[in-house]
Amino acid sequence: MADIVYCEWLKLRRSKIILIGFLGSFIVPFLVTVNDIRIYHSNTAMPLSLGGIYEDTIMFLMLLFGPLILAVVAVYLVSREYTEKTWKTVFAVPVGRMQFLAGKFIILFILVLLFMVLSWVDILAISIICSLFLNVLQINVMSAVYILAQMIKGGILLFATLTPFIYLALRAKGTLMPFIAIAVVSLLNVVLSGSQAAGIYPWTAAYLLLTGRLAQDKGHVLPGALIILFVAMFGICASIVRFQKEDIAG
């Protein structure tokens, strides 16, 4: 399995999607900090803090940028095998379809975690740079470790909600349908994030669960967590069933 995952990594060499993911992981903390500095200048009673930058960053990452960019990455990992017609080449080796699919899920998981860790590095770097010119609170090891742990948890939750996009890419054998689905999911994230339904909509529930807001609304933690789990299992199981019976036409 290590070889399969390594090969998935090799396939991404010189790939623009990695650059997009890399830039995406940096852009959110950067924009959030710019906005926080603007607020600080208009109201100096609200000082900048590492925790504040993290909270704003994680909101945008979990609700908008994360699902958007990482779902595109998930779709790319699968759909390129159809558009470049490479399934027929890699299937002519003694590796089972289940293993190929597992390789796709594992590399997606690694990329999601990498995306979150890079965002964490960016949050820290920007906060430290800002602290050279402005008063930035909470810059300490404990906060940094806590934020890293939260980012990793967020990555796991994001991954769980991304698995259906792998299934969609397998089903569509291209990018159009999955990209429409990504747009719809992201739009609903924005629309539902402040509503009562946010706790049961998997992509917003992941953010609420991570930040503890789901726990504040008693009784919503379990349904929210179960819905996320269901979405993750659906994505994995449906992909397996679909992929096992598929004819490689291209």
Added chain:
Amino acid sequence: MDNYVIKTENLTKKYHGQIAVDNINLHVPKGKIYALLGRNGAGKTTTMKMLLNLLRPSAGKVILFGEKDSGFGKRNYHRIGSMIEAPAFYENLTAKENLEILARLRGRHRQDTIENALFVVNLDWKSKKLFREYSLGMKQRLGLAAAIMHEPELLILDEPMNGLDPIGICETRKYLLQLCREKGTTILISSHVLNEIEQLADVIGVIHKGALLEETNLQELYRHRRNYAEFEVSEVNKAALILERMFSISDYAIMGGNKIRLYEKIDKRAAINSSFVKEGIAVEKVSVSAGKLEEYFTELVGGEGIG
């Protein structure tokens, strides 16, 4: 136990009720080059894909290496090299990187495997050129390198000469013959280029509209089918007399439509033609039989339409 590396029993593939491959019973003998001939859409690629388990048969079965009860085991892929349709590789990677992925997935290979395979197909293993920048011929050669890289016992090649220049075709042919004769590799090849197949194949199978019309040994086919020159003349009986008396030809046949076909001294057809004219016989047409395989193929599948 029979000595077939590939054997199929009533292999069938249907797409939405349409039959693409119809009850095919292939017999590919060990250590031979078997050519699958057929027009576009005849079912050659579909058959090859089923042999490789890329497509699931609607009915029938594939028996590889005589392993009747095992179905298609993953381990078979260690023993098979394949190239189906246009070679497909990751466009953002070089030839070496693409082969490295396949070698890693196969799990066992010598360090020089990739280098050797690229050397055989005349591609530079150090080249930084990406697959997306390759010409059709280079892509085809990389496809062949991927197929032979692990020294398989069985090669399944779908139109491997497509896009190759004449020298590339000649070298590929020589290499495939060498693999078969020296290493005993069994090769199943499909092609439209019949004169190429004539120089390569031991056995041919003709597939048409999804059905396998005939399987035959090429040498036997040649023994039964002889070259001839055909004259379309005004008086066949007089022409026959001239052939016998002036040219001592006895191996000829009078066909319908004022045609006379001679099977010997074909190279004397110009002189024969002159004699016919001198003796007052009008010669409407002189023709020499086309390539034996081409003629056989045309007779079997019919020549209507552009294939």
